[in-house]
Amino acid sequence: MANFSDCGKHCSHPYCNQQDLLPFECDACGKAYCSHHFSYDAHDCPKGRQATDRRVIVCPLCSLAIPHAHGEDENEVWERHAASGSCVPKQVTKPNRCPVKGCREKLTFSNSCNCGTCGIKVCLKHRFEDQHDCHPCPSQKQHGNNLLQQFVQLVKAS
Structure with missing residues (x-):
C-alpha cells in the first residue's frame, strides 16, 4: 500500500x-x-x-480607476494622481452616427458599411443606394484624368 x-x-x-x-x-x-x-x-x-477592502475613484479627466486605502481622503488621492503626470485628459469624441436624416444608429465596425457608389459610411438599414441620399462621386481615376487635362490645357496656353 x-x-x-x-x-x-x-x-x-x-x-x-x-x-x-x-x-x-x-x-x-x-x-x-x-x-x-x-x-x-x-x-x-x-x-x-x-x-x-478595495476602493477606487474614477478620475473625471482621464477615466482611470485610482485605488485608495480605506479612510484615505478621496480628494487627496485625486490631487496626487493629477499631479503625478499619469493623468492625460481624454478628448471627448461623439460617436459616429448614421448620416441619414432621422436615423440615430451609432456606427460601429459590425453594423456599418461604406456605400460603393458614394463612399458614405451608413448603418446596415440604409446600405442600399435608394435608402440614403446617394450621389455618385467621380472616381479617382476620372478625377485624375480631369486634372491632367486641365494641366495640359494650361501648358498649351502658356
Whole structure:
C-alpha cells in the first residue's frame, strides 16, 4: 500500500489540522486551509478584511480607476494622481452616427458599411443606394484624368 502521509498539507486552523490533498491557500495570509476553513471568516484571517477592502475613484479627466486605502481622503488621492503626470485628459469624441436624416444608429465596425457608389459610411438599414441620399462621386481615376487635362490645357496656353 502507498503511504500518502507526505502528500498535501495540514489545515492551518488551530482546531482542525486535517490533512488535505488539495488545500486552499489564503491569498491574504498565505497559509493552507481545508475546504471548511478557507474563507476569511472561517479562519479569522487578520489580513482578510484588508485584502477584500478595495476602493477606487474614477478620475473625471482621464477615466482611470485610482485605488485608495480605506479612510484615505478621496480628494487627496485625486490631487496626487493629477499631479503625478499619469493623468492625460481624454478628448471627448461623439460617436459616429448614421448620416441619414432621422436615423440615430451609432456606427460601429459590425453594423456599418461604406456605400460603393458614394463612399458614405451608413448603418446596415440604409446600405442600399435608394435608402440614403446617394450621389455618385467621380472616381479617382476620372478625377485624375480631369486634372491632367486641365494641366495640359494650361501648358498649351502658356
